[in-house]
Amino acid sequence: MSKLNLDAFSLHGKRVLVTGASSGLGQAVAIGAAAAGAQVVLTGRDSARLEETRAAMTGEGHICVAADLTSAEQRAALVSQAGVIDGLVHSAGTAAVRLFRQIDEDFIHRDFSINLDAPLLLTQQLLAKKQIAQEGSIVFIGSIAAHIGTKASSVYSASKAALRPAGRALALEVGPKQQIRVNYMAVSYIETPMLKRLAEQGMGGSMATVTEPPLGKGVPEDVANSAVFLLAPASRWITRATLYVDGGLTCQISAQ
Numbered sequence: 001m002s003k004l005n006l007d008a009f010s011l012h013g014k015r016v017l018v019t020g021a022s023s024g025l026g027q028a029v030a031i032g033a034a035a036a037g038a039q040v041v042l043t044g045r046d047s048a049r050l051e052e053t054r055a056a057m058t059g060e061g062h063i064c065v066a067a068d069l070t071s072a073e074q075r076a077a078l079v080s081q082a083g084v085i086d087g088l089v090h091s092a093g094t095a096a097v098r099l100f101r102q103i104d105e106d107f108i109h110r111d112f113s114i115n116l117d118a119p120l121l122l123t124q125q126l127l128a129k130k131q132i133a134q135e136g137s138i139v140f141i142g143s144i145a146a147h148i149g150t151k152a153s154s155v156y157s158a159s160k161a162a163l164r165p166a167g168r169a170l171a172l173e174v175g176p177k178q179q180i181r182v183n184y185m186a187v188s189y190i191e192t193p194m195l196k197r198l199a200e201q202g203m204g205g206s207m208a209t210v211t212e213p214p215l216g217k218g219v220p221e222d223v224a225n226s227a228v229f230l231l232a233p234a235s236r237w238i239t240r241a242t243l244y245v246d247g248g249l250t251c252q253i254s255a256q
């Protein structure tokens with residue numbers, strides 16, 4: 001009889017690149033991946049906060065690379081410093097909310113530039129340079145805003161929603177030979193600096209939960225734990241999944 005191999009849940013011997021590692025969910029993912037044994041490449045714009053994340057991590061060999069991922073030059077510089085990685089978690093993003101009547105071309109471009117273009121282009125460059133190892137894992141952090149309606153978030157929702165079909169198509173391209181997996185997490189509202197900023201702007205209500213999730217409020221570590229599973233060999237047969245990390249918020253809503 002086969003036994004459960006707990007090593008499959010470990011990230012020992014793996015290198016993982018985490019975007020948005022200077023704050024919130026990305027910071028928790030970086031700390032969680034290190035706790036699971038990975039060497040982590042942390043990226044974000046704010047060098048001081050990246051160093052704070054690194055200081056909170058266990059293990060050795062982690063590197064910080066400050067980069068604005070909307071800049072082609074800075075993305076290229078990150079790729080050249082990242083080396084070969086086994087895992088890639090895209091957490092960098094913004095949640096700029098605006099009523100539909102207030103949106104304009106510039107607003108749409110700025111939102112899509114970091115939430116959609118940057119993760120796709122960074123992934124493309126790493127793949128083109130063969131810097132995602134065989135059996136690697138790519139995780140996009142999406143939002144339930146892309147699956148349920150939330151006021152003033154039409155652009156944000158659209159930018160996050162596009163990651164899912166993009167990831168599905170990519171899963172078909174990188175699965176057969178490289179055995180690289182691509183998964184998407186639909187995350188619900190979790191208190192991070194992003195959510196605090198929205199509340200300070202008086203926009204908290206637009207992102208407020210439809211109802212209290214059956215499992216109550218989530219914390220960044222809930223996202224980190226799920227990301228570690230999707231990075232680990234334990235999920236080796238899971239690709240193109242949408243993992244709802246929402247405390248059951250969408251139980252009573254059609255969230256396709």
Ligand SMILES: NC(=O)c1ccc[n+]([C@@H]2O[C@H](COP(=O)([O-])OP(=O)(O)OC[C@H]3O[C@@H](n4cnc5c(N)ncnc54)[C@H](OP(=O)(O)O)[C@@H]3O)[C@@H](O)[C@H]2O)c1
Nearest residue numbers: 020022023024025044045046068069092093189190192194
């Ligand atoms: N918190 C939630 O409730 C929630 C729910 C669903 C989905 N999400 C998604 O989860 C991700 C993380 O959100 P969070 O709550 O952790 O937000 P956060 O605390 O504001 O963190 C956002 C991260 O993205 C980075 N970032 C933003 N623009 C960037 C750019 N142009 N180039 C490089 N890095 C950039 C930030 O870097 P710097 O701070 O260094 O500039 C920061 O590390 C986002 O994609 C968000 O849409 C969040």
